[in-house]
Amino acid sequence: MLNDQDREFFQRELASFLPPRAFDAHAHLWLPGCVDFSLPGCDGPVGRAEYESLMAELHPERSCGALFLSFATTAREAHRDTMNQWVASQVAGQPSYRGHFFVRPYDNPEWVRDEVRRLGLHGLKCYHTFADCQPTWQAEIPRYLPEPLVQIAHEEAWTITLHIVRDRGLADASNQHWIRRYCERYPAMRLILAHSGRGFQPAHNLEGLESLRGLDNLYFDTSANCEPIAHQAIIRTLGHERLMYGSDLPVSHMRGRHLGVADSFLWLYEDTPVWDVAYGPVRPVLIGLEHLRSLKWACWSERLSDSAVEDIFYHNAVRVFGLALG
Numbered sequence: 001m002l003n004d005q006d007r008e009f010f011q012r013e014l015a016s017f018l019p020p021r022a023f024d025a026h027a028h029l030w031l032p033g034c035v036d037f038s039l040p041g042c043d044g045p046v047g048r049a050e051y052e053s054l055m056a057e058l059h060p061e062r063s064c065g066a067l068f069l070s071f072a073t074t075a076r077e078a079h080r081d082t083m084n085q086w087v088a089s090q091v092a093g094q095p096s097y098r099g100h101f102f103v104r105p106y107d108n109p110e111w112v113r114d115e116v117r118r119l120g121l122h123g124l125k126c127y128h129t130f131a132d133c134q135p136t137w138q139a140e141i142p143r144y145l146p147e148p149l150v151q152i153a154h155e156e157a158w159t160i161t162l163h164i165v166r167d168r169g170l171a172d173a174s175n176q177h178w179i180r181r182y183c184e185r186y187p188a189m190r191l192i193l194a195h196s197g198r199g200f201q202p203a204h205n206l207e208g209l210e211s212l213r214g215l216d217n218l219y220f221d222t223s224a225n226c227e228p229i230a231h232q233a234i235i236r237t238l239g240h241e242r243l244m245y246g247s248d249l250p251v252s253h254m255r256g257r258h259l260g261v262a263d264s265f266l267w268l269y270e271d272t273p274v275w276d277v278a279y280g281p282v283r284p285v286l287i288g289l290e291h292l293r294s295l296k297w298a299c300w301s302e303r304l305s306d307s308a309v310e311d312i313f314y315h316n317a318v319r320v321f322g323l324a325l326g
Contacts (some may be wrong), residue, residue: 001041001253002057002286003086009285010059011021013281017296018059019310023096023317024066026161026246029053031086035071039250046250048090048097054253057165058288064314065096065247067321069125069161072102080104098321100125100161105132109148113156122321123159124149137165141178147185149221154186159320161221165195167264170197170208177312183215190320192219194246199230200258200265209237219320222312226257226290240304244320245313246296252288 030037031045042050048068055063070087072080084101091099099121103112110176112124126149131139146163153160166172170193183191197220198283199205212218220234221247234243255270268274268284275282299309317323 001039006059006282006285006289009289013284013293014059014289014296017309018062018292018308019298019313019315020062021064021310022059022062022245023064023314023321023323024247024249025057025192025244025317025320026221027066027068028071029068029087029090029250030071030250031082034076034083034086036073036075037250037323039253040273042250045086047086048094054249055247058247058252059292062313065094065098065323066076067098067100067122067159067161067317069100070102071125071127072104072130074129077104084115084119084121088121092120095324096270098122098159098323100159102126103145103149104130105128105144105146105147105149109152113152116156116158123161124153127163128165138167139165140174141182145182147182150182150186150189154189157188159190159192161192161194164198168208168214169199169201169204171204172208176211178206179212179218180215183218190217190219192244192320194221194223194229195248196220196222196225196230196234196243199225199227199233201260202227202229202233203260203263203264205230205233209233213238218242219244219316221308222291222295223248224251224258224287224291225310226287226294227260228294228301229298231295232301235298235302235304240302240308240312241316243312244317247288249288249290252286252291254287255284257284257287257290 070083087099091097100123101116101121103124126145128136128139131143256268258267
């Protein structure tokens, strides 16, 4: 899946930056026909073995476990339980792996508790597309992560991975309110905001993060965010201890990147007709490589020590997920 340009990019930009160990706090596994996404060359099931092979391409000899997030779409909702079972089967007996159960807002909380326990999973993953409003991109957090589910996560000391939506991300007053309410009311629950708080427009992080100071159970994964200032804002405002590396497989192995534009953002993929420009063709690399370079720039800008960089890539996750690792 890598090409010569990707390999050259890694050696030039990343080989001397990446620490020797990396725990991936945001990655997806899948089964053909159960989700709406796929990767070229990955026609069969993508489980732990396939994940490890793909990560060996992205950052060779540096993968030391992952949090696998189950996933479901409204169009293929009937496969949700199959996906949860698949993720559970891939983390069973694996001390360096964790798994999140995909939950819908209308699931019975006690049933969720029983299922997560039965499957041996470690927390919850939700997504806005199951919200009972349109467009779901404008859903307030309780529309797809109701408070009773957060209470169960508190009682079980689980983690929750949350991809916030609404136009202005962390700058949105509703998102700020519900993140603070959930974290303060349910302190044994640890809330992980995906994509560096969905800071694809980093101005939203710069504006909104101040409102989230003092929440000891709030964390962020960096998954697929290619804007250095999105990570940098978290490091400077809340501390590097709140940030964890995440690949966002399969997005990590697509080509392109996103860009903050005006008060929003846009995604450019390999087939987006923008790469042939007057001064010469631009050849996009893997999003995972662009994302890693953005982390390098953020760590450099904040003058982080090597040990702090190792925290972001490894030790913070060891602490958050209770991993029995060195």
